[in-house]
Amino acid sequence: MQWGNFLAKEAATHGLSLEQTAAFAKYFNNQNLGKNDAQLASELNVDVAAFRKWMGEVYDKFAQNYLELAISNNRGKVKKLQAYLTAKYNSELDVLKPLAAMKLLKSLVVRERLQQEAWVARRICKFLRYLPLALELVGRYLDKIPDLSLETLLMQLEKKRLEHESLVNPNSLMDYESGLAEAFELSWEYLDENAQNFGCLLSLCALTDIPLSVETIEDEKKQELNEKAIADLLELHLLQRETKEIFRLNPLIRQLFQIKLDKSSEADEVKTKFAAMMLEIAKLIPQQPNPEDILNLTPHIPHITEVATHLSQYLGDENLIILFTKLAWFYQGQGLYQQAEPWLQQCVELTQNRFGLEHSDVVVNLNNLARLYESTGRYSEAEPLYQQALELRKRLLGENHLDVATSLNNLARIYESTGRYSEAEPLLEQALELRKRLLGEEHTDVATNLSYLALVYESTGQYSKAELLYQQALELWKRLVGKEHPHVATTLNNLAALYCYRGRYKEAEPLLKQALKLRKRLLGEEHIDVGTSLNNLAQLYESTGRYNEAEPLYQQALKLSKRLLGDNHPDVAISLNNLAALYRNTRRYKKAKPLFEQALTICERTLGVSHPTTMTVRANYASFLRETYH
Template sequence: MQWVEFLRQEAATHELSPEQTAAFLVRLQAENSGKSEAKLASDINISAAAFKKRMTEVYDKFAKSCPELATSKRGKLETLKAYLTTKYNGVDETQPKKEIQHNILQAVPWERFVGREAELQQLHEMIQKSQQVAIVAVAGMGGVGKTELATQYAQQNLQNYPGGVCWLSAPGIDVGIQILRFAEAKFKFIAPDDRELVDRVKLCWDRWDAGDVLLVFDDVTDYKTQVKPYLPANSSKFKVLLTTRLEFDRTLSQVSLRVLEPLAAMKLLKSLVDRERLKNEPWVARKICKFLGYLPLALELVGRYLDTMPDLSLQTLLKRLEKKRLEHEAMAEANPLMEYKYGVAEAFDLSWEQLDENAQGAGCWLSLYALADIPFNVEAIEDDELQEIWETAIADLLKLHLLQRQSQGIYRLHPLIRQYFQMKLDESSEADEVKTVFTAQMVEVTKQIPQQPTRDLIQQLTPLIPHLVEATDNLTAFIKDEDLIWAFTGLGWFYQGQGLYKEAEPFLLQCQQIIKHRYGSEHLYFATSLSNLATLYYAAGQYSKAESLYQKALELKISRLGTEHPRVATSYNDLAMKSLVDKLLVLFLSHAEAQRRILEVLSLSFVRRDRSPISNTS
């Protein structure tokens, strides 16, 4: 047994955490004996203080089996080395231990396996809990780290499975044949070839070495054909772990693997990119992690790419990622140094190919919504057949972890999944038609927004606002001419009606600019956009701006419609009202008598029982 493997077993035996194990392994390796703690801490991308703390925790755990650690005068490190060396020599020479047979995949170094400590513990507890065959599914979207979690679990818990760990690639050669080959290579057992494959596998289970056994079925796409026929008969010695993109029902114990937390994502990036380089652009590094949706595969690919481009700034890379997205070379191709053989889009392709046409279409449609919670009430679809199609499509997307369900009728897409679906939509010949229909539906919502929305309506519309904004920001070209002004005006009124004038202004300004670009500055739509913007400024108390825009709108309407048209009369009224308010304000601020008279009228109006408006003669 190699020294490093022995150390790993000791770490697992003494229940060291992944962080403690990383420090323990690097500290106890022979080639590191002359290095300082500060240097070793730097090698695994942690501070010297954190390294010292972890080693203190290691000494405390080993003190249970090595009491000398609590009393030794020659130093804890030397005491621990002596204890481990004696034990190692005893294992290898005087008490040789049978080697545990396995074919576990190569795992990433400890320092790059971050943010999964809780899942590792949960996985172990769930597998050990069952008295029968324990089947635990590590499910999740492509690139989330299912296989790596299973690999780390198998390696860290190898000593718990003296009967061996058999790793089976579900999409590869028939699983049954893989089992026979493992038994032949590791145990020299050859099953008779005069029987069916399933029966030959059963013979293998009967002749398997003593002790608990872990069977890992990696990347299961069809449980019925890839797993079920080859499961051992009920026996507590066999433990089964699946990795899959699928979502099974509640009868199967599952660990649903999600993306990393932001801090863990940054930690992974730091393990791949020079720390000083990240310190120079810390906020950009965080933005890159967020843009990548904290997906482990994307983070590792981008981190390795940055490491090969030492003079590339993080800001420049972020701009390129935002422009090229999944097609950028940092994410498009697998890194040859990685065990995982797919780029991000390729990883998603594996799930995409399992969807039928309806589910693929549903994913593309949902990608047009903003990167926010998507209110999508399938029950509101009136056509029963269409409703059932959507129900099945959403169920398929959820099953493959391509869509996240937040609550009843509320869904969300991962940022990179959304990019992937948008890419697939753009490859379709129906892309323009789909986008036109989508924007038309969004505009229908904005048409329902009055200039003074009620509190109930505001509450009802709030979840839809990010998606309405998405349509106006990125899909303007697909909004029909007659609907263009509604798209922006409705959003402006939503905020203006709440007194949020600064939030309303960008939409009405954008409306003015886009109308001018599409129709020119002589079109009546442009006049309307000027009037709407003027009304906002008027409400916000910016009267000079409002008057100027009202005047421009009036002049344009006169030139196009003449002086007798009702719309021209409306503009005259707007301008007159504005001038009247200015005059009243001047009087109110300048003349005490005017102030007294206005307050008197207002008071009389307030106390009148019929609450009718103030008469013109008052």
């Protein structure tokens, strides 16, 4: 198979559109690797913006199965995708010299057996086109049948070629004459039905590591069958073990198993079973995955994505909505908003098509998508979705419903974030009144609403009103959940932030220390809220000129956020920015500059160039450069 055909196969496997395929093939054509985007776009007779858009979509589709692309910048993605494609191409199509092919066969088959039929052994190598994978399959097969002569084996291979010329779909890019398909046929016939079915099931997995743990299966008989199937596939080299519970299917072996599956009368049943298995794993994804969740779930994500992308017809619409939502949560929880967005968009479209525009599930998905837009500073896109959700809830539930209060809060957040406080304030007041009427004065939702409204009062200079509401919220939380609760710590932070803004540092400091102590005790030292408290207290120390006390707190917060969230999360960028600002204020410019640069890079990559946090970090860095330029 030529490189161009290989790229075409990859494009088809990843579901690229005609435009995306053209850009992909042009970009990675070996003759074009030194050309820039403008040159490539010109050759395709399109503008640069369209070309870059298509390539961005290509990266996103490959990132669904190759997660390292999701956390790379644009230049890093090019290098990683090129390396990925090259390694895969070589692994599929590496061809040996005749002597090397014989050497490989000798390592798999008893030497005396080959010496007795040396000429036939050379003919087998030639028949198999010196392809290592085909030689490996034949060698393992011969090892399982010690009495089989090489002459008989060659006859069987030749017969398979004649019998099964139509085995491979004419549109397939696999070269049937490579001998691999014939070698696979011999191995396939040697397998029992259980191992055949298991191989077909595995072929539905994505082209990446496959986590298999039979120990979690409660049915002992099923566990034994799966263990035997894995052992049989491993012995015949149809499956490779990477680590104890991680396996891989060669791409060509996967394709051959898929061909067998598609010809089977049980294909739909197997695909339905696989889709249901991935759905159950997806259901384990929480809305806010912690580092342990991410570590445990990451190996399964490409295979869940495979169902969402290629096997969606084997899940009912309701289950598909769950699958899409859970995939979005996995990415959104790591700050990978670009990877989360398409799944939430599909959720909205799917619910509208299934239930019509007037349905409660449509509201939920509108809110989820709007929240993502809000998180990335795309307020103009979030606002109409929140407005649509609010109007829908009013029509479906009436004006006096708690969900209406939630929608009022959501829309008010957008107004507050865009400085439209006069629009946010009445919505929050309506929501507060509604919740008090429906839930009574003593309810957690009322306490939450008080804090939101206090924030708007604070932003509009109504400091006395804001302070009163923060204090009311604090007392309400203490009555409802007790003094030892994370919500109490959060409200202490809110009130302390108001005091800091007003220059009342002596009143703020004990509240921040109390909140930090409370969070450490309730949540443990390794929690992101502890990092927030460290940052808040450090900012107070910095504001009061106590730089020696601020610095270790900023450093602790940065280390904690990196440990918990990884190196490419917006919260890490904020910590970097804070520490850089301290270094700037203490004239340690060499230390400040790389931190500002890292913070800005992370923000632009995860939040986008127009997000308020990105703009703040950019402004800080620009101010720093102006200061140090002179």
